[in-house]
Amino acid sequence: MRDAVIVDAVRTPIGKRNGTLASVHAADLSAKVLNALVERTGIDPGTVDDVIWGCVTQIGDQSSNVGRSAVLSAGWPEHVPAVTVNRACGSSQQAVDQAAHAVMSGQYDLVVAGGVETMSRVPLGAHRTTGQPYGPGVLARYEGVEFNQGIGAELIAERWKFSRTRLDEFASASHEKAAAAIDAGVFDDHLVPVDADGTKLTTDEGLRRGTSPERLAGLKPSFKEDGVIHAGNSSQISDGAAALLVTTPERARDLGLTPIARYHTGAVSGADPVTMLLGPIPATEKALHRAGLTIDDIGVYEVNEAFAPVPLAWLAETGADPDRLNPYGGAIAVGHPLGGSGAILMTRMLARMRQGGIRYGLQTMCEGGGTANATIVELLP
Template identity: 35%
Template sequence: MEKAMKRQKVLLQHLNPTALQPLDSAISPSVCSSGDGGMYQRNAAFGDDVVIVAACRTAICKAKRGGFKDTPADDLLAPVLKALIEKTNVNPCEVGDIVVGTVLAPGSVRAMECRMAAFYAGFPDTVPIRTVNRQCSSGLQAVADVAACIKAGFYDIGIGAGVESMTIDRVDRPRQVSPKVENFPQARDCLLPMGITSENVAQNYGVTRQEQDQAAVESHRRAAAAMASGKFIEEIVPVSTKIVDPISGEEKSVTISLDDGIRPSSNMVDLAKLKPAFKKDGTSTAGNSSQVSDGAGAVLLMKRSLAMKKGLPILGVFRSFAAVGVDPAVMGIGPAFAIPAAVKSAGLKLDNIDLFEINEAFASQYVYCGKKLNLDPAKVNVNGGAIALGHPLGATGARCVATLLNEMKRRGRNCRFGVISMCIGSGMGAAAVFERGDHADGLTN
């Protein structure tokens, strides 16, 4: 230990020679394991930070009857991939990998569609692409995977994206289930419909119908206000596509640039009239659950040193990621456990987080997680969430990155750290911590 302490003194003197006065009082065995510290003081290797230089999304549209009902998944993904290159002027040949979160389509089919989308967007055949599926966190997992690969030195530039067409693909049970599942209660609970897990959360943790409806009203109110004030303009890429009249078959060319699931007139009286959607005496309804949607999002990541060399503005810094497991019967509680894990991994405390984007899969789980973590409602989903905007499963994580980082940019100096989190089917939760890109401290460019 004594030799290790001496080596640590020398190392810390090189990193920050003015901070060790006197040396002996500042050194302890815990320093090496403390990362960048509670308020995330940067170290001298900050050029190796993984940063986000661009993040965008399509509008989110109602499945089967919204603006993208006749738009295939590859035509949803291509515009956001192309927009990243156009926004930054990065040479697409420099991209080391494209990772796309996606959930419902058969893996081999969606993998081919994503490869096709990359070609539509102008990427050369030298740029590889793959898909990742961690259910509702797939888009965030794609971003985390790219960040990890950049950190590991596999490549310097990568894209984490997500896409889902819930018009075309639907949630299905496994085609064949082993008979042994009946002997393993938690394995059996992996097959529960998501709506039933929502009811379990409401019942087990005392979340009332009124609380759920109120959360839904607030989601629509905030999303409507954000859209009216133009907050989403910077993050949404307009998509030129077609809409087919279901009766006449007539095709009409359109450009979709607005989320079409937001209901500004949503209110408690109307929501109270809705019948439970999943259980006869339940509290989860079509009005206080996330919308079934179509959409895509994409995030361009690279090393900070490279972004500085290219003169690109840094929208955010990827600080940490955590995925955790929870009981499948109450899968919605995942964020209540994933958020503390990710925040701790970043060397922070919950009080250090200025903004949260928590996916509103169901109002029951969203309300529970906020109460469990004692979060300030004024910091959570300030521009609405999936109840109003929609939840295209594989795209949601990437959509949240675009929404969070653009809001942090607008808020400036008073908003340094943000968190994205969601629950995950079969009993998991995921969360990631981001830092605002232009935050200034002693070692920032």
């Protein structure tokens, strides 16, 4: 089995809902990061074996294999193929996993993996306007329950007895950490500025400085009248894209490139589709077991902040060190462009690993339908 390594990772700034990136088509936004990889690495795009691209709501602007449209928009040779994958919020993390698996198996030598979501143009849930995504068999199995992530987050908060104050404290800390990272220039080396209608977006747009539990206390619950989940302790609706270059150590050397990290282990898992958001817990356990590592061996954890109870429940069940969790904030502070988030989190985690000389990083995402990805990467000298 060959090693797979990540040579470079880039992302756009995350645009807020109906913000600067709302005017940019998903294929064109994707092309920005594809071409940034070419400019940064000097690779010939014609030598890329495949582009594996995550996207969740694959209708409208994001239909008809948006990954392929991205390759064409980028001006890459027509013979370069692409495929669009959907594992809900973990779609671009799944894309990275599949790229690594293809390289490790020897079927591919040079792959681009990543993803995109322009939620301003293709809203979450838009697919429901054209049919019932679950079908009679699924609805009968779960007694006609409505599969709602917000209600799932409420159920998690109730199960672990997370108070509204605790959730709002976590959300406020996400903004604080994101602001500190932006001010320190942590993201500058992997951000690709985007021009849109004469405005250049150079940093994540959704950050709300000065967010505090006291301010969040004034927001109304979003899913239950007496609930604890609201817009301020949930991920933001956003636009964004990210891309990573995956190859072998030998091919990287031939190209004159220095790998950042080795793909160590990947795992996927399923959980209750009603609660829906607990998949990262068994996925993490599975990945650690497969890797022969413990949670304490991991120096940084990126657990997607879909809703504040998700990473908090993950912490409670894994016994992980909270100081290693989401050191630069997360989706509550800067947004969650669904199909791009997995690759975005990986770029952020790699930045933290390089900055701190951290050997192992673990990334995990909760996903609609109750699935989850967990990926472990190892920093290389």
